[in-house]
Amino acid sequence: MSILQVNNLAKHFGGLVAVKDLTLSIKPGEIRGLIGPNGCGKTTTMNMLAGLYKPTRGDVRYHGKSIVKLPPHIRTAQGIMRTFQIPKLFSEMTVEENMMVPALATSTEKTPEFIEALENKATEKLTFCKLDHVSHLLAKQLSGGQRMLLQIARGLMVEGLELFLMDEPFAGINQVIKETIMDAIMEMNDNQGITFLIVSHEMSSVRRLCQTVCVMHEGSLIAEGSMTEVANDPLVIEAYLGGQNAASDS
Template sequence: LEVSGLSKHFGGLKAVDGVDIAVKRGSVHALIGPNGSGKTTTLNVLSGLYKATSGKVVLDGTDITSMAPHQRTAAGLGRTFQNIRLFRSMTALENVEIGAERPGNTMIGKGDEALTERAMEALTFVGLGSRANELISSFSYGHQRLIEIARALASNPTLLLLDEPAAGLNSTEKLELHELLKRIAAQGLTILIIDHDMTLVSEAAQHITVLNFGRRIADGESMAVLRHPDVVSAYLGSE
C-alpha cells in the first residue's frame, strides 16, 4: 500500500493532514496515536467510506483513490470495524459467506457450494469452524471479533485493515488474537492494524506509523518508533 499526501477535512477540522504511509507486502504494519489523532478516519478514507480531500492511495499497483468501497474490495482490500458490524440474526457461516461473495475473488467457483467452502475455511482458520451454524448472538464478544476477521479473510484480500481488533478483549483473547495475526502474516497476507494495546502492537508489528492531530509524527521500525521522544510525549505528555 502506498499512501501519499492523504488528507481528510471536515469543514475547518483537518482530521487527516498530508499523511504518507508505505506498507510493505507481507508485513504487519501498525498505525497508532492518541484518541482523536485521525487513525480511524484514515482507515475510512483507505476503504472508501470517506472521500479523500486530497492525496493518493495505491494498492498493489492500482490507484484506488476514487474507487467506491465495493470496488476497493474487488481490488483486494478487506477490513474489520472498531464497533463490530455483524448481522446478528444470521449464523457465523452466513456472515462469513457474505465476505466471500465478491467480484474478483478468483478462488471461488460459480456455485454456492464453493462459497460455503471458502467461508468454512476462513471460520476454521480462526478456530470457530465447529460453531459455524450457531447464531451470532450466541458468541462472546471476543469470538464475534474473530468472526469479523474471518469474514474479511473470506474475501481473499491482498491487504487486511484491522480497526482495533483487541478492543474489549480479555488477556486470554488478546493472546489468541496475537497468535492469529502471526498465522495470517505467515500466509503472506499484508496487515495494517490500529490498536491501543502497545504490547500487541510491539510484538505483532514490524513497522509503526504514528499520528497525532491528523499528522504523521513518526514512522519506522517498531521499537525505535515506540522510544521516539515525540511519540512518548504524545502518549504520556512531557514534564
C-alpha cells in the same frame, strides 16, 4: 514497489482537520502498526484507505495504481479487506450465514456446487479462527472477541486477499482470543504473504506483531520506526497524555 502508498492524504470534517498531509508507504508482506492517542485520525485514515470516506486531498495507491476514486466493494474485489473498530455484522444471521453473505451478494453464480464450495470454505476459515463450535449461533449471541474473530474470518472469504486493514482488533478482548487473533495474523502473513495495517492501542501486541510502527498525532504522522525507536522519540512521548510514555507500556 509498495503495496500501499499514501500521498499527502487529508480529511476535513467541516472545520475539523482529522487527517492532514499523511504520507506513508507499506511494502508487500509487512505487518505495519498504526498507533496514536484517541482522536488522532487513525480510524479516519482506515476509512479513507478502505474507500468509506472520500479524502479532502491526497492519493492512495495500491500496487502503484490510484484507488482513491474506487468504492469499497471494488477495493475488496482487488484484495483489500478491513475490520471495523465496532464490529459490523448481520446480528440476526448465524455465524455461518455472515461468512457467506458477501460472496453470495457479489456472485452471479449460485449453483449448488458453488454454494457447497463456499460452505466448505466458510467451515475451513471458521475452524482456522476457532469459531467452528459457534457456527450455528446468531452473530448477536457472540462475545465481543468472537465478533472480532468473525470479522477476520469473513475477511478470509475474500478471494485473493492481499491487504488486511484492522482497526483495533484487540480492544476489549480477552487474552485467549487475543492470542488466537495474533496467531491468525502471523499465520496469514507467513503462509499467504498477506500484508497488514493494524491500528491498535495494545502496545504489547503491536510490539510482537509489527516491525515498523507509524505514530499519528492530531492528524499527522509524527514518527515511524520500530516500537522501541518510536517509544523513545520525544515527539511521541509528548503526544501521549502529559508526556507519559504510553507507547512503552507492557
